[in-house]
Amino acid sequence: MSEEKKEEKGLREEARDLFKLFFEKSKDIQKATSQTIKELTDKTFKGMQPSKEKVKEITEGILEGIQDVRKDVGGRFESVVRTLQELTGKATASVREVITGVLEGVEEVSEKEKREECLRYIKERRSITFFDPNREVPDEVLIEILNTAALAPSGYNIQPWEVIVVKSKDKKRKLKDICYGQQKAEDASANIVVIANLNAAEEHVDRVLDSWVELGYIQRKDRNTLREQILSGWKSPEKRKRKAIRDSAFFAMSVMIIARYFGLETHPMEGFDEAKLKKFLGIGKDKLVPLIIAIGYKHPEKELLPRAYRFKFEEFGKII
Numbered sequence: 001m002s003e004e005k006k007e008e009k010g011l012r013e014e015a016r017d018l019f020k021l022f023f024e025k026s027k028d029i030q031k032a033t034s035q036t037i038k039e040l041t042d043k044t045f046k047g048m049q050p051s052k053e054k055v056k057e058i059t060e061g062i063l064e065g066i067q068d069v070r071k072d073v074g075g076r077f078e079s080v081v082r083t084l085q086e087l088t089g090k091a092t093a094s095v096r097e098v099i100t101g102v103l104e105g106v107e108e109v110s111e112k113e114k115r116e117e118c119l120r121y122i123k124e125r126r127s128i129t130f131f132d133p134n135r136e137v138p139d140e141v142l143i144e145i146l147n148t149a150a151l152a153p154s155g156y157n158i159q160p161w162e163v164i165v166v167k168s169k170d171k172k173r174k175l176k177d178i179c180y181g182q183q184k185a186e187d188a189s190a191n192i193v194v195i196a197n198l199n200a201a202e203e204h205v206d207r208v209l210d211s212w213v214e215l216g217y218i219q220r221k222d223r224n225t226l227r228e229q230i231l232s233g234w235k236s237p238e239k240r241k242r243k244a245i246r247d248s249a250f251f252a253m254s255v256m257i258i259a260r261y262f263g264l265e266t267h268p269m270e271g272f273d274e275a276k277l278k279k280f281l282g283i284g285k286d287k288l289v290p291l292i293i294a295i296g297y298k299h300p301e302k303e304l305l306p307r308a309y310r311f312k313f314e315e316f317g318k319i320i
């Protein structure tokens with residue numbers, strides 16, 4: 001390796017380590033970035049404008065540092081980009097050059113991660129048996145999860161799901177008994193009782209059709225014909241049950257994936273006495289409870305066993 005290369009490598013590492021050192025003290029990406037640039041400019045270049053190659057090295061070093069510390073800033077890049085953008089506004093030309101480079105790097109990594117994120121939420125979801133009984137999920141987070149999950153698809157957009165969130169300590173204790181003593185129902189921050197409404201078509205069809213007319217999906221003159229068509233799909237008790245449960249299951253799966261985005265864990269449960277549960281929560285006979293989702297934070301001291309066997313495509317599918 002030539003002397004020049006060695007020196008360049010050293011500068012990148014120096015920038016990274018300095019950044020991490022400053023970040024350790026302030027926990028502030030903006031501050032740590034500007035301190036790193038200042039320190040390197042003052043010490044290494046003694047106030048002189050660094051060459052393009054040196055700027056690139058500093059840029060890469062800071063970017064590496066950001067990637068290393070980002071779990072400390074909530075693991076998300078949006079805030080990093082925002083703080084760097086704020087810093088650019090105040091910076092001198094050479095500093096701006098470094099920041100622009102860091103921003104480009106952050107955006108590149110962020111794009112890649114966004115693509116991988118969705119898969120990660122699916123791959124990392126597990127049914128968590130041990131919840132931390134001392135950590136609460138704020139109502140606003142639960143509501144955001146549920147509103148986002150409500151973007152799940154449903155036949156004719158009927159959205160036959162409802163939920164009751166059991167969160168108070170005494171109600172969770174009672175729910176645990178109804179779940180045949182499953183401790184997670186009591187330890188989780190909340191339990192989302194997913195309800196499939198067997199009368200959803202009749203109750204929701206008009207609101208759905210109004211929206212379709214407003215948005216131009218259909219013409220007003222076709223509204224009644226479509227209404228009949230939708231309701232006929234819900235005629236028999238068997239069809240009602242299938243549709244309501246199927247769509248509610250899409251909703252439930254969405255809840256479990258979206259929960260991961262918020263750093264939360266879930267556990268779906270079918271082990272409960274449905275008759276007792278319906279009585280406890282005042283759920284009518286025209287509604288079913290396909291499952292309950294316990295939601296909260298994993299207990300910090302408990303480890304989960306590895307994921308059990310999953311059938312492979314060759315075993316469960318074929319392409320024809």
Ligand SMILES: Cc1cc2nc3c(=O)[nH]c(=O)nc-3n(C[C@H](O)[C@H](O)[C@H](O)COP(=O)(O)O)c2cc1C
Nearest residue numbers: 125126127128182268269270271272290291307308
């Ligand atoms: C609809 C449904 C109901 C379930 N009910 C229970 C339950 O009552 N108690 C329980 O311990 N696990 C329950 N599970 C969790 C499964 O055992 C678990 O998903 C499966 O073993 C795979 O593990 P994983 O989710 O960690 O990949 C349920 C899962 C589903 C999808």
